[in-house]
Every structure is written in structure tokens, then in C-alpha cells.
Amino acid sequence: MNLGTFYAQHSRLIDEIGINALLALSLSVSLQAGQLALAQAAFAGIAAYVSAIASMQFGVPLPASIAVAILASALAAAALAYPVRRLRGIFLAIATIGFGEILRVVLNNLDVTGGAEGLSGIPNDVTTPIIYGALVLVAIVLAIVARTKFALAVALTREDENAARGVGVDVGSVRFASLVLGGAIAGLAGALYAHAFYFLAPTDFGFPRMEQILVWCVIGGVTSPIGGVLGAVFLSVLPEVIRPLADFREITNGLILLGVILFVPNGLSTLWAKRGS
């Protein structure tokens, strides 16, 4: 089978993998700062609808509609960051999941979002190279950020917020920035999603999607952005690879996940490091 046929058969999966990797990166930005903020799917959803509506109703060209969508999700993240500023751990998780649920209900009931039927006929102008170009761009931005003092502040905030304050880290700003940066990346993923698959429904970015993103990061490893990407790729490809197993597919998928959790508890990204040491 040549590469062209392979792409023709799997282009949707290939595009999904790229978008999933972006979603995993967006969550890993929060997790790096020790914040279990689970609103990434909601931020992606906001951006998906904003970019779709901008294109369909206002004829905004693709780059501008993506830019507006990213801005909208970053603003949503900033707005959410304030009320949750004193929440940590499981409480932060519940509050941010609640935000996602509110959004789903709102999307379900607005006219402009097409209600439960969603939006269809979104201009299908995002191609595979655009998705992977965006992924590379985000990876480069994160790699640059990783070399700055902000990355140190993020690590210190994750390890011990009070000790971080004691050495001069403005923990509140670090949490805010990581939420907004994560929201912006999720927004990019959402806008690409809308324009890659030309159909959008409120359930596309509900709690099951959020849970998926979290599982990607946990399976891949939460200590680095690479882990999230690895998890997203692995778990997006896995169901396709074991498709020939037919009826045994779901159970095999589950067993493999269980195996990873049991035997590689720190995530797939630590496999390589383990072998190195």
C-alpha cells in the first residue's frame, strides 16, 4: 500500500490525532503547574463554535476566525481563573468540570449554536498540513517557554506553592498564566476541529471528551508535555490497530490501558528515561 492510499483511508484519523495532541498539550500546561483544571474541552468547544459562527455568519476568513476563536477561549479561561483562584486539587477539578457542563447546557439551548442539532456545513478548509503546522508551532512556543524563568516558576508552583512564594514566585500569576495559555491552546485545537470536520454538536466537547484528554495525559505521563502528546497519539491509534479483533476490541483496549497504568504508572514518556538510567 502506498502512502497516498494510506492517507486517503486514514486522513480523518490522522487529523484527529493532531488535534488530540494539541488538546493534550493544552491540559499538560495546567498539569505542569500542578493545577488539575479540567475545562480544556470547554475552552476548545467555545473556540470551535466561535470560529464556526464567525465563518458561517460573518464570512470571516479562516486565519482571522481561528485568531478570534483563540482570543475567545483565552478570555473564557481568564474569566474562569478568577473565581477558582483559591481552589486546589479535586475542588478545582470539580469547579472546572462544572464550567464545562454549564457551557454544554448553554450550547444546547442557544439559537446561534444550532441547539442540540449543532452546526453543520462549516467551511471545511483546515487540512492535515495546517493541523500539524499548528502542532509544531505550539510545540516550538512551549519549547521556548520551557527555557524561560516562567518554566521554573511553574515547576516550583507544582512542587510546593508556599515554598515557591517564599523564594519570590507570584503563584497567583503563574496559575493564571498557565490557565490562560492552556485555554488558548485548547482554543486553537477547537477552531481547527470545527473547520476540519465541518460538523459541530454540543456533546463534542462535553465531559467524556475532557475525561479522554485527562486519560491521554495520565497514560502518556504528566511530568512533561511530550507525555500528553504520546498518550494522545497512542490512545487515538490503539482502537484502529486492534480493529481486526472485532468483538474483543473494547476489552483489549481496556486491558492495554490497565496494563499501562499498572506497569508504567508514571506514563509512557518515562519508559525511555527508565531504560536510559
Next chain:
Amino acid sequence: MAAELRLAGIGVRYGGVHALDDVSLAVRPGAVFGLIGPNGAGKTTLINATTGFAKLAAGTIHLGDRRIDGLPPHRIARAGIARTYQNIRLFGKLDVRTNLAAGAFTHAGRMSDDDARALLQRAGVPELALDATSATLPYGDQRRLEIARALAAQPSTLMLDEPAAGMNPAETARLVETIRAIAAAGIGVLLIEHDMSLVRAACDDVVVLNFGAVLARGTPAEIVQDPAVIDAYLGSSAEHAS
């Protein structure tokens, strides 16, 4: 660059309890100031109040000409106050190098390995491996590393919360040298300590706290003679000694 730290009439309340009541003291650059007293006297609360972790109910705190009470902890750290913790608070999963870089967080530029080793030298643990995970270090080394991290901030004032806890007499004696050398470099040191021999060897001035209030102040030699201090804190061991 070193400035005097002045606490004037500070009070801290936890609910209805006066954890600190009308406490005044000054930590001069180049001097070691001892803070002693029984458990629950408010010693750690005084460090927490100075570094912005506990809220003042009364009084003011100045570092040089700058008023620092009411500022958030990260601003106070930037102003030039560094601290260690009674229950060591290193970034345990991170290596020695990163912990030292964390100490220098408020300063521009990257910390070189030579700078890092110089800090370890000043804290009395020159042999520590920079890439060792800090939580795996022996207890005494962790205490020293925490001092090195605090020194990395190039502070005006260094607040040490029971740095000798868990150390044997030989280690404690070495710690006195370390603390005197830090002060000799122009840093004001505030030292919370229970070990009176360490206080006598290391401190220029001492304040004794009891139930959140100043019970006595003076040189270490004066303090150990003070009847009120003997009664409240030093107790029978001092009576036997005399």
C-alpha cells in the same frame, strides 16, 4: 545593599488567641539575632508575619526605609528577606541545582554551576552533587541546602527557623561557624533556636518570647542570668548549672 529589619509593636492573632502581642525588635546587617522561647511562644509566627505568610493585627515592619508589612510573600522575598523552615521545605523532587536556582528566582540570569557550588560552600556542604534529588539527601544536608537556597536570594535578612534541629553536637558546632560567616558577609540573621549553647556561641542579641510577648532582651550572657527567663524557659537545668 543590606538593610536593617525593624519590627515595631507587631501583633498577630489566630482567632481570639494573641500569637504575638506588641513585639518589637531590629535585626542589623552583619549581626546574628537570637529568638528563643518555649514551644508555642510565637517564634515561627514572627517569621511567618515578617515574610508575609501570617497577617499582622497590629504594628509595622520595615526593611531599611521600605515598609513591607501587608505585602504578599513573593514581594517580601523580592525585597530581600529569605527564610528556612522548621520542617524543611525544599522542592523535594527537584535536584540540588534547581533548588538553588529557585532560591535565586528573583535575580536575572541563569545560575552557573560555579555559583551553585559557591553557595553550597557557604552553607557548609561543598560536596553535594548538583544533580542529586534533594529529597534523597541526608537530613542534615537538606537543612544546609535550605540555607544555601536562602543565600541564593542574596538577602538583606536571613531568617533561620531551628536550623540545628536534628543535628548532633559536632554538626551544631559547624553550623555556628556557618552562621557567623553568613553574618560576617553583611547579612542580618534572625535565628530561632532551642539549644542555648548554640545561641550563646552564635548570637549577638537575644529576645525571649513567652506567650507571644517579649519576656526579656539582651546579650546571651545577660539572658541566661535573667530570673524571669530561667523561670519561664530555661528552668531547672539552669538552676542545676548555677
